[in-house]
Amino acid sequence: MSVARAQREIDSAEFTEWVARDQLPGIHSRTEALVGLLAAVIANVNRKPGTKPYVPEDFFAREVVDPGPITNDQMMAAALLFQAKANAGLKH
DSSP: OOHHHHHHHOOHHHHHHHHHHHTSTTOOOHHHHHHHHHHHHHHHHHSOTTSOOOOGGGGOSSOOOOOOSOOHHHHHHHHHHHHHHHHHTOOO
16 A cells, blocks of 8 residues: 555554554564565475474564554554654654
């Protein structure tokens, strides 16, 4: 999706919610997942025979955990934290 299309179709509240969700433990962006997959493929093609194969999670920047179901309260707390951080960076 282009930036222009996203700006037309997604309001600020929804964008904030998606950014906050992406920052929760165990949640990885689609880009990060694809980059991890690509890195694993390249590493596996070049690894020594008989060694353990790589998986995409080996290349994630942060620890992968399964947070289980995310509650509305957790989502709201993450969104409010992101909003506060974003607003702190604005110059008035």
